[in-house]
Amino acid sequence: MSEPLWTPPDRPDWFTQMNREGSYFDLPSVVPLDEASMLNEAIRAAGCDDFGEDEKWREGLRVLLKSLDEEAELTLMGRLMARSDILMWLQQRLDVIDTLKKHPEILDEEIISPMVIVGLPRSGTSILFELLWQDEDVGVPLIWEAAYPCPPPETASDQSDPRIETADKLFTQWGRVAPTFNTMHEMRGDIPSECGLLMAGTFISDHVAAMHQTPSYSMWMYGQDFLPAYENHKKVLQILQWKNPRKRWLLKAPEHQIHLDVLLKAYPDAAIVQTHREPIKCNASTVSLLGTLYSVRSDKDFDAQMFQNIIMGEATAGRLEMVIQQRADGIVPESNIYDSRFQDLMEDPIACIQGVYNHFWLKLSDETKAKMLNYLKHKPKDKFGKHAYEVSESKAKERHFFKRYQAHYNVPNEV
Numbered sequence: 001m002s003e004p005l006w007t008p009p010d011r012p013d014w015f016t017q018m019n020r021e022g023s024y025f026d027l028p029s030v031v032p033l034d035e036a037s038m039l040n041e042a043i044r045a046a047g048c049d050d051f052g053e054d055e056k057w058r059e060g061l062r063v064l065l066k067s068l069d070e071e072a073e074l075t076l077m078g079r080l081m082a083r084s085d086i087l088m089w090l091q092q093r094l095d096v097i098d099t100l101k102k103h104p105e106i107l108d109e110e111i112i113s114p115m116v117i118v119g120l121p122r123s124g125t126s127i128l129f130e131l132l133w134q135d136e137d138v139g140v141p142l143i144w145e146a147a148y149p150c151p152p153p154e155t156a157s158d159q160s161d162p163r164i165e166t167a168d169k170l171f172t173q174w175g176r177v178a179p180t181f182n183t184m185h186e187m188r189g190d191i192p193s194e195c196g197l198l199m200a201g202t203f204i205s206d207h208v209a210a211m212h213q214t215p216s217y218s219m220w221m222y223g224q225d226f227l228p229a230y231e232n233h234k235k236v237l238q239i240l241q242w243k244n245p246r247k248r249w250l251l252k253a254p255e256h257q258i259h260l261d262v263l264l265k266a267y268p269d270a271a272i273v274q275t276h277r278e279p280i281k282c283n284a285s286t287v288s289l290l291g292t293l294y295s296v297r298s299d300k301d302f303d304a305q306m307f308q309n310i311i312m313g314e315a316t317a318g319r320l321e322m323v324i325q326q327r328a329d330g331i332v333p334e335s336n337i338y339d340s341r342f343q344d345l346m347e348d349p350i351a352c353i354q355g356v357y358n359h360f361w362l363k364l365s366d367e368t369k370a371k372m373l374n375y376l377k378h379k380p381k382d383k384f385g386k387h388a389y390e391v392s393e394s395k396a397k398e399r400h401f402f403k404r405y406q407a408h409y410n411v412p413n414e415v
Helices: 013-022 035-046 056-070 076-102 104-108 125-132 143-147 162-171 173-177 179-183 196-202 215-221 227-242 254-266 279-295 304-311 313-328 342-347 349-359 366-378 399-409
Strands: 115-118 248-252 271-276 337-341
Touching: 013 076, 035 056, 035 076, 056 076, 056 196, 056 215, 076 104, 076 196, 076 227, 104 227, 115 125, 115 254, 125 248, 125 271, 125 349, 125 366, 143 162, 143 196, 162 173, 173 179, 179 279, 196 227, 227 254, 254 271, 254 313, 271 342, 279 313, 279 399, 313 399, 337 342, 337 349, 342 349, 349 366
Parallel strands: 115 248, 115 271, 271 337
Antiparallel strands: none
């Protein structure tokens, strides 16, 4: 018998009891996840009914709903959270389209040379994101803005907008349901959001796929053209900066790494920072993160094969080598991308970040350097406890898949 990749964490007693009681219900009837119910409720909440001319999102919604019902094995809490998410994404879609119809001038907003952090999950993307955020010239989409971009935020109220508290209560719920999740990834309404949430309203989004074990939806999604998702991403940024200007956007999502060609169609002048860390270490940590995330919504065993492109050796190597080839072919120009090793960031963060700025012809002021060092000095280590995970023997044996990648970028072994 093969060793398990991941063992579920203990969950709060109240949560376990709630789901046990919920198992006695006819859950599909009690918490419906059907298309008509979702669309009608989203229209009621948004006060408008125009979902836009592009119908691809509707196909994605239908595939997702079917997959949730037939494959995800959702608990009571899982169905409640899934319904809440989908209603939020549908309302986001309605609000974005309605706002742009009323204010078409928003589409004249220019998104100039956004900096985009990409890389394997758990490869240092988050800490780099946080440090670069200390530059006062940088603007990031906060979680509350990404979840509720309309009406467009305004500079005068960007610290007191009531949507901050709404988002905070909703997204910190993940950690209340699975306390170990807090050791891996902090969630609050007022911290930077990954880009997937800005793209969720298209239903062609890695963020949507990451919430549940829905193989049919994942298979459908990866066969789609991601350009509509990136075009929607850009529209949301235009809305966010319309009444609350940002000098330069800083963005982050590990999954951009497998869509760099499409990202550059939406943002031809994007400044891409690709992080590098030993894949075996990244994959072991990602297994722990994903397994914990799914345990919030289902008691189904974690199926690692579903996520092979980010946690399985050969597929992960293919993802990494694809970028090497795209750069060799000029699909991703060298002027658009810079490589940042996790080890360099840990050993000398300012020198590492100076390299990023130099490559993209940006000025790193002494004041910004001081703010970055101060952030590191006061950033609580293991604020919510230490993220404990193990590298399984089977994962350690996958090192040969990454030989080319590690040699190409001079990435040292950690395991």
